[in-house]
Amino acid sequence: MTSIPTTDTAALRPVAHFTAKNSWLNDPNGLLHHDGTYHLFFQTNPHGTTWGNISWGHATSTDLVTWTEQDLAIPFTEDEMAFSGSAVVDARNTAGFAKEGETALVAIYTSAKDGSQSQSLAFSLDEGETWTRYAGNPVLDIGSAEFRDPKVFWYGGDDGHWVMVAVEAVAKKVVLYTSSDLRHWTFASDFGPAHAVGGVWECPDLFPLIVEGTTRTRWVLIVSMNPGGIAGGSGTQYFVGDFDGASFVPERLVDSNDLADFDWLDYGRDYYAAVSFNDAPDGRRLMVGWASNWDYANVTPTSPWRSSMSLVREIRLIASTDGVHRIAQRPVLPREVEGLQVFELSVPSGVGNRHAVVLSGVDEERLVITIDGDDRSISCDRTASGQIAFHESFPSVDWAPLPNGTTDSLDLLIVVDGMIVEIYAGGGLVTMTEQVFPSEPFGSLRVEPLAR
Structure with a gap:
């Protein structure tokens, strides 16, 4: 069923949730803090308000509430769409893109071509203003049509390595790869299927959190899924466990057919593809989700824009009274914004x-x-x-x-x-x-x- 808005929807445009000015928007990707600026990249169709021509849009903020939309970062081409991924500050210049005195921001995205999905790089040497595709793309190709959504982060100190968390979507597996230079990747381990498996797995994330009130660190694995979410359609689940730089081991797995027995990042209909910022200051774990659902995302009645992001949320880990570690979330809110x-x-x-x-x-x-x-x-x-x-x-x-x-x-x-x-x-x-x-x-x- 489709709908064309017959009334002005400008009053419904959020003021604190990011929306693209006049185009389609879906998954957040490439979330990054660098030199005082938060970078929010996102899936967009620069030529319409429904899914297609998928490219990386770009917005920046200094307060996580007021966002300025920038020029397209990674546009689609005749033979490639730029699907979801992540971005890192290559402070050690491991990939070799930066010259002396420069710092490279590197995006790791899924190259979607006819019947193929592989992982590719683009880099920026001007604080994210312009981006160049790496001539050696793709950097990881396993010959699959359903291999996507790389989240990359640095693990360890100066002698550490890069970790890529991606999905084999239809197999419902999170797959982990390691690298010293972002260009060459080695398979390390996989996880899944587990818990909710009613749809394809997408948009994974993996990060450490200190259990509130303790000195203990646990790792949180985020897995989005469509369909089969707790509220129907798209949904995002999570697992808590340990990570050693190569493999993730959950601290509990529930043998159940009841979705209510699993851990969900959000129980509403409209929170999907949530990922966290790399390099957020003060050790904060900050996350953004797409505030929509694939069941009806292409026909929601707004114009000339469609879909928004969630508020930025700070993520904490709580030891609940039943002994289970659970995520707690609080929104990053301004003191006062007109219309909020x-x-x-x-x-x-x-x-x-x-x-x-x-x-x-x-x-x-x-x-x-x-x-x-x-x-x-x-x-x-x-x-x-x-x-x-x-x-x-x-x-x-x-x-x-x-x-x-x-x-x-x-x-x-x-x-x-x-x-x-x-x-x-x-x-x-x-x-x-x-x-x-x-x-x-x-x-x-x-x-x-x-x-x-």
Whole structure:
């Protein structure tokens, strides 16, 4: 089912979630901090508002909230589209692209050609303003049509090495390779299939986090999947474990057919392909996801742009009361931005309590978040949120568990930014991201007790 917007959607363009000015946008890639500037690269179609002609767009920020769109970084060519990947600061000049006094930024991306996916390089010697494809591309080709989305990072000190985390998508495997120079790669190990396997695996990430309140370090492996997510369609799961520079070993694997038994980065319909920034200052782990879902991404009713990123989120690792390590997320928010609504509240969540948190606008349009103390659940109902008929799978009621350890009350942080609603429950141990398309952005919130 398709839809052409008949009304002006400018009022729904987010102010703190990045959108491309007048084109299609999907996965974030190449997230990088260098010399005081955050670089957000992203999949884009420079010639339209649906998927195609895939290239690397580019935006920069100094505060993670206000973004300036730059010229295309890696445009598509007649025989190649530039699929998702990552970017690094080659401070040791391991690839040899920089001359004396220069520092090379190197992008590692998937070259998508007829029936083939392989990994290639592009480099910039002017702080990311312009990019040059490496003449020796591809640098890693295993003869596959489903081998993509490399996330690359440096492991160890001066005697360390580069690690590439990619996917063999249809096989539902994360594959790890190592390199000393970014040009030559050696297979190290693989992981999977495991946990949710209802769709292809995409957009992996792997990074260390110190368990909050301790000195222990664990590694987190992010795996996006489409379809088969917890809310339907696209979804992003994670595993916690150990990494020795070559292989990842999860600390727990659950033998279950119930998606609710696995760890999900977000329980909403619209959070996918999340990856983290390389070289973020002060040891922070900062992540961005694509705030959409492949079920209906090509037909969401906005113009002349389509899709946005999530807010940047700071990622922490918590040892929960049941002994399981879980991710907690908090948004990077400005003190005040015109058009951005931020609600903080506490809702009763003990046994016998059931409350609705209602975000509303005009003409009875609303998003209803229900906190059920008996079912120990959170649900998010967008079936009356505005325009919903553009795709049969859009009007949804999505479910999440109450965060582990929740007792008599649940703390909520809700961010409303045009067409995007982000919900953080229990200090961010559970999050839900939902697109909505009301006549006007939701501006009010009320809490209502519900009968059992």
